[in-house]
Amino acid sequence: MNGTLVKNQLIFDFASGILGPAKSMFASTYLQLNSNASKIGTTFENILGENLMDNENIHPKNLKYTDCINGKDTNSTPILNDPVTSFFGNLNDLNWKQVYKGFKEYKASIDDKDELKLIKMEPGVSVPLHSHGGKEYILVLEGSFSDEYGEYSKGDIQINDQKIKHTPTASKGTGCVCLSITEKEVIFFGRYASFLNLFTFIKSFFKQK
Amino acid sequence: MNRIQKDRDEMAFSEIFDFFAPKVNAYFIQNRIKFESSEELTQEVLSTVWLKSNQYDSKKSALSTWIFTIARNKKIDFFRKNSKINFKEEDIREFLYQDREIELIEENEAKKQIERINNELDEQQKIMIKMNFFENKSHKKIADELEIPLGTVKSRIRHILTKMQVFLR
Numbered sequence: 001m002n003g004t005l006v007k008n009q010l011i012f013d014f015a016s017g018i019l020g021p022a023k024s025m026f027a028s029t030y031l032q033l034n035s036n037a038s039k040i041g042t043t044f045e046n047i048l049g050e051n052l053m054d055n056e057n058i059h060p061k062n063l064k065y066t067d068c069i070n071g072k073d074t075n076s077t078p079i080l081n082d083p084v085t086s087f088f089g090n091l092n093d094l095n096w097k098q099v100y101k102g103f104k105e106y107k108a109s110i111d112d113k114d115e116l117k118l119i120k121m122e123p124g125v126s127v128p129l130h131s132h133g134g135k136e137y138i139l140v141l142e143g144s145f146s147d148e149y150g151e152y153s154k155g156d157i158q159i160n161d162q163k164i165k166h167t168p169t170a171s172k173g174t175g176c177v178c179l180s181i182t183e184k185e186v187i188f189f190g191r192y193a194s195f196l197n198l199f200t201f202i203k204s205f206f207k208q209k
Numbered sequence: 210m211n212r213i214q215k216d217r218d219e220m221a222f223s224e225i226f227d228f229f230a231p232k233v234n235a236y237f238i239q240n241r242i243k244f245e246s247s248e249e250l251t252q253e254v255l256s257t258v259w260l261k262s263n264q265y266d267s268k269k270s271a272l273s274t275w276i277f278t279i280a281r282n283k284k285i286d287f288f289r290k291n292s293k294i295n296f297k298e299e300d301i302r303e304f305l306y307q308d309r310e311i312e313l314i315e316e317n318e319a320k321k322q323i324e325r326i327n328n329e330l331d332e333q334q335k336i337m338i339k340m341n342f343f344e345n346k347s348h349k350k351i352a353d354e355l356e357i358p359l360g361t362v363k364s365r366i367r368h369i370l371t372k373m374q375v376f377l378r
Contacts, residue, residue, distance in 0.1 A: 017281035021289045042270070047341075048281075049274030051370055057231035058238055060248045065226035068255040069219060111289075 006159045010137070011037055015044035022108070022116040023137075026181050029083045030139050033155035084141060084179065088118065091177065096120060102170075103127065115182045121145065121170035135183045136160045138168075143176035145169060210272055213262045222259055225272075230255055233280050240284055250287060254280045334369050341366055 013019050014027035031038045088094060088108070096104040096118075102125035108116040119138075121127075137159050144153035147166040152158055160166065170176045210225070212218035233254050237247035257279050258265075265275050330338075333355070340346045340354070348366065352359040 015281075017284050019285075021285075024285055042274075043341075045278055046271065046274050047370055049271055049277040050367055052229075052232055052236060052277045052280070053273045054367055054371055055232040055239075056235050058235040058247075059231045060234045060251050061244075063230065063248055063252055065219075065223040065230075065255070067252055068226060068259050069222065 003159070007037070007157060008040060010157075010159070011041050012044050015041050015048060020112045020114055022110050022112040022114040022181055025083055025087055025108075025110070025116060026137060026139060026179060029141075029179055030155075030157055032083060033139070033141070034157075035155075037155075091118065094118070101125075113183075117180055117182075119176075119178045119180055121168075121176050121178075123170055123175040124172045125175070126167055126169040135181075137181040139179045141177045141179055143174035144171040145176045145178070146171065210262065210265060210267060213259070214265070225258065226255055229258075229276055233276065236280055237284065242284070242287065246287065250280075250283050254283055330369065334365065337362065337366055338369055 010019075010023070010027055011031070014024060014031070017024075019027060031041045084091070088106075094106045096106050098104050102122035104120045106118040106120075108118075110116050118141075137157060138152070139157045140152050140154050142154060144151060144156075145168045146152065147158075147168040149158070149166065151171075210221075212221035213225070230251055234247050234251040237250050238244065242250065254276065258276060265272070336355070337351055340351045341348070346354075348362045349359055351366075352362045355362070
């Protein structure tokens with residue numbers, strides 16, 4: 001898959017706020033760990049903010065500015081500094097499930113069609129060759145791993161589609177802890193299609209260069 | 210914004226409210242949130258602007274960006290709390306599209322959109338989008354490099370984005 005394009009799409013979808021809870025959590029962690037991704041995210045947010053300035057006006061009927069001054073403090077979704085810890089708590093205290101020797105996972109209970117889980121691999125452990133039903137997103141939280149396509153360390157993500165077959169191996173020195181998203185279904189229509197299409201369009205600028 | 214942060218100036222806030230409340234409200238409605246809820250969410254967003262004004266740093270981002278991110282986070286929250294509604298929408302879409310060849314639709318749609326957008330943008334607009342989107346250049350920098358006034362860059366980029374917004378719907 002074209003790495004940059006898919007990554008940028010994830011960031012753009014996050015900035016637009018169209019991702020489900022699992023991917024939102026994944027993407028916010030990615031932006032927190034990866035300064036380059038965070039920079040791209042800010043660019044998108046600036047653009048979307050500018051768009052808001054130009055948005056049409058639909059006036060609220062019963063709302064005055066004094067309602068907001070006297071409004072209650074709704075403490076929802078603060079911009080978190082450490083999404084992983086605030087979501088999972090201390091990773092050492094989790095009830096990890098051993099899948100096989102040296103490979104553990106912890107599934108998050110989150111109401112979403114995508115599955116969010118943590119993966120922990122001991123140093124040198126491999127995942128047998130596999131491919132994917134839907135798309136799979138992996139973000140390295142600690143340590144590093146490598147496969148046929150390269151090496152991935154803290155803050156790096158890898159996005160795999162159905163066509164990719166690979167054998168990830170945790171680094172011998174540190175092992176690795178990763179956050180992963182597995183799509184149960186991949187839908188390329190409706191909301192998502194327009195964004196996929198947007199990036200195809202942006203890609204075309206590079207071709208013309 | 211400075212007046213709000215330093216002096217808790219209610220008049221200054223009312224100006225921000227007058228400008229942004231209708232736009233934020235429209236944003237929620239465009240995201241298929243019903244009027245009643247959109248108004249509640251708009252109140253929450255503007256309350257946050259007032260109550261957490263100290264979290265805003267004008268050096269780091271434009272006010273519109275800050276308000277947009279607050280509104281976006283409220284939207285994500287809203288859909289999470291109402292996830293059943295969300296799933297229903299997903300299901301309807303699946304039903305609508307189930308008999309069609311999805312891959313084909315996607316490819317053709319993308320091609321058509323690219324053609325349409327390409328027809329609408331001139332060379333300079335393409336260059337400006339590229340500089341802004343991919344090279345992370347500020348409007349000021351783009352203005353300097355292309356030797357055109359800053360105001361022109363801002364208004365042109367805004368114009369292009371409005372155009373692109375149509376394709377995001």
